[in-house]
Amino acid sequence: MALKDITLGQYFPGNTIFHRMDPRTKILLTVAYIAALFLCINVPAYLLAIAVLAGAVAVSKVGVKAIVRGMRPVLVIVVITGVLNLFYTPGQEIWRLGFLRITVEGIWSAVFMILRIMLLITCTFLLTYTTSPILLTDGLEKLLSPLKAIRVPVHELAMMMSIALRFIPTLIEETDKIMSAQKARGADFESGNLVQRARALVPLLVPLFISAFRRADELAVAMECRCYHGGEGRTRLRQLRFQSFDVLALVLAALLIAAVVLLGRLPLLP
Amino acid sequence: MEVILETKHLSHVYSTGTPFERAALVDVDFTAYRGEYLGIIGHTGSGKSTLIQHLNGLLQPTGGQVLFDGKDIWESKERTRQTRFHVGLVFQYPEYQLFEETVYKDISFGPRNMGLDEGEVDRRVREAAQFVGLTEQQLQGSPFELSGGQKRRVAIAGVIAMEPEVLILDEPTAGLDPVGVEQILANIHDYHAAHNATIILVSHSMEEVARTVDRLVVVNDGRIPFSGVPREVFRHGEELERMGLGVPQMTRVFHRLKAMGLDIDPSVYTIAQARQAVLDYRARKGAR
Ligand SMILES: Nc1ncnc2c1ncn2[C@@H]1O[C@H](COP(=O)(O)OP(=O)(O)O)[C@@H](O)[C@H]1O
Numbered sequence: 001m002a003l004k005d006i007t008l009g010q011y012f013p014g015n016t017i018f019h020r021m022d023p024r025t026k027i028l029l030t031v032a033y034i035a036a037l038f039l040c041i042n043v044p045a046y047l048l049a050i051a052v053l054a055g056a057v058a059v060s061k062v063g064v065k066a067i068v069r070g071m072r073p074v075l076v077i078v079v080i081t082g083v084l085n086l087f088y089t090p091g092q093e094i095w096r097l098g099f100l101r102i103t104v105e106g107i108w109s110a111v112f113m114i115l116r117i118m119l120l121i122t123c124t125f126l127l128t129y130t131t132s133p134i135l136l137t138d139g140l141e142k143l144l145s146p147l148k149a150i151r152v153p154v155h156e157l158a159m160m161m162s163i164a165l166r167f168i169p170t171l172i173e174e175t176d177k178i179m180s181a182q183k184a185r186g187a188d189f190e191s192g193n194l195v196q197r198a199r200a201l202v203p204l205l206v207p208l209f210i211s212a213f214r215r216a217d218e219l220a221v222a223m224e225c226r227c228y229h230g231g232e233g234r235t236r237l238r239q240l241r242f243q244s245f246d247v248l249a250l251v252l253a254a255l256l257i258a259a260v261v262l263l264g265r266l267p268l269l270p
Numbered sequence: 271m272e273v274i275l276e277t278k279h280l281s282h283v284y285s286t287g288t289p290f291e292r293a294a295l296v297d298v299d300f301t302a303y304r305g306e307y308l309g310i311i312g313h314t315g316s317g318k319s320t321l322i323q324h325l326n327g328l329l330q331p332t333g334g335q336v337l338f339d340g341k342d343i344w345e346s347k348e349r350t351r352q353t354r355f356h357v358g359l360v361f362q363y364p365e366y367q368l369f370e371e372t373v374y375k376d377i378s379f380g381p382r383n384m385g386l387d388e389g390e391v392d393r394r395v396r397e398a399a400q401f402v403g404l405t406e407q408q409l410q411g412s413p414f415e416l417s418g419g420q421k422r423r424v425a426i427a428g429v430i431a432m433e434p435e436v437l438i439l440d441e442p443t444a445g446l447d448p449v450g451v452e453q454i455l456a457n458i459h460d461y462h463a464a465h466n467a468t469i470i471l472v473s474h475s476m477e478e479v480a481r482t483v484d485r486l487v488v489v490n491d492g493r494i495p496f497s498g499v500p501r502e503v504f505r506h507g508e509e510l511e512r513m514g515l516g517v518p519q520m521t522r523v524f525h526r527l528k529a530m531g532l533d534i535d536p537s538v539y540t541i542a543q544a545r546q547a548v549l550d551y552r553a554r555k556g557a558r
């Protein structure tokens with residue numbers, strides 16, 4: 001089924017050091033790596049960034065294939081960014097055709113830009129590939145919890161996010177099932193003009209909405225039966241705990257940023 | 271007997287190329303004959319639903335073939351679509367597929383998709399409604415105001431109204447009370463008798479299929495270990511137990527009697543057969 005193949009959340013279960021790392025650490029590492037990327041200004045700095053990420057990918061056992069596949073949808077953006085940088089950077093001209101011209105600086109900035117986007121995407125993939133959606137939300141909630149002081153409903157937002165994430169696969173499965181059931185009665189979702197296709201969706205959407213409301217209702221009742229009353233005084237089954245390798249990873253991230261800044265000061269091209 | 275539906279070396283793998291890859295069917299050869307009442311039985315997760323969704327072209331095989339009337343149903347797009355009209359499939363919990371304002375309109379969805387004219391659609395809707403015991407008043411009401419059992423019968427009528435030559439039902443009695451179960455089984459039986467249609471009833475309850483079907487196909491772990499008339503299948507009592515299926519209680523009692531040393535036929539599953547078996551045993555004993 002085509003719908004099933006959309007792996008939302010993209011989590012690839014595993015048991016590597018990356019999978020076991022505290023989600024807060026992974027979120028912080030991702031932020032630190034992105035910061036480091038924007039501080040990269042020359043070849044050695046980029047080489048270091050690439051090496052670090054390649055090492056991380058190898059450790060996580062996610063597989064280059066999965067990353068390449070994930071990259072496909074953003075390929076257009078990457079190419080457009082590269083082309084724009086190639087032609088529109090002022091500097092020492094080496095080729096010209098009408099209003100199009102390529103400069104040495106343009107080539108460098110295109111290469112850097114493409115590298116930067118690809119590294120950025122790969123590192124966020126690494127986060128979502130190795131962290132289950134539920135842990136990711138837990139981590140975000142913990143990291144953002146200081147915002148409670150200024151009355152941001154962090155717990156409620158995180159709860160909404162977990163519920164939404166929890167039900168995406170369920171709803172996809174349900175959509176699949178209802179579609180099959182209506183196809184068995186001769187429904188045709190794949191042909192006809194726009195109006196016909198929109199009308200063909202009614203037998204799918206009506207049952208889907210009914211079932212979503214039913215599920216929401218049941219879930220609300222179930223939560224109330226277990227005395228859910230918001231985040232106040234709530235304890236957790238899974239306590240997030242920093243371990244020694246979490247600290248080590250954060251120290252390494254700080255070193256990476258420092259190294260990138262230092263490399264940027266080397267008098268090398270460009 | 272004439273073959274109507276057939277699979278040859280049918281295999282299906284879900285989510286190929288991801289960590290969730292799973293072979294749900296492995297090299298399955300399945301046959302259904304015209305006009306028979308066939309039961310498919312297997313444990314939850316054994317691959318029953320996957321198998322039947324191949325029979326009307328809702329799932330495309332990842333290996334092997336599905337033949338309807340001797341021709342591959344994936345030969346052309348048109349043939350796949352036509353197969354869906356000849357092979358009706360009622361999903362598990364079909365009441366969740368209802369969507370129209372009135373019961374009448376919902377039942378007519380299938381026949382209308384077949385491109386039939388108004389008169390023919392009307393005849394089929396009324397006949398299907400009659401099979402499942404819906405009143406004229408209920409036909410004009412909303413399907414969402416009916417009870418669970420009634421909703422399910424509306425959904426079944428929606429497929430019956432297409433008058434398929436093969437009617438497949440995936441666990442049609444799941445979650446119903448005993449009265450509801452009997453009604454549905456009777457409705458299916460009526461359709462079978464009136465149209466001489468092939469019925470394929472999927473179930474995980476031995477008691478239920480043993481009472482109704484002519485022939486049984488056992489599915490286990492994506493394969494078909496055995497098939498045949500119920501008495502033949504029930505001879506494999508121990509293997510069935512190991513698959514988590516078990517045999518009807520009546521059969522179990524007679525298996526036990528046999529194990530106690532009585533020379534008695536252990537493959538019975540109805541009261542009439544049990545009575546006969548006991549009488550036979552006594553006659554033999556008396557003769558000695
Ligand atoms: N859409 C699907 N995607 C992935 N795996 C599936 C899907 N549907 C079923 N399976 C798997 O295939 C196996 C057979 O399932 P199914 O045919 O539904 O069994 P049954 O109907 O006998 O309970 C199960 O292990 C199930 O987890």
Ligand SMILES: [Mg+2]
Nearest residue numbers: 318319362440
């Ligand atoms: Mg099933």
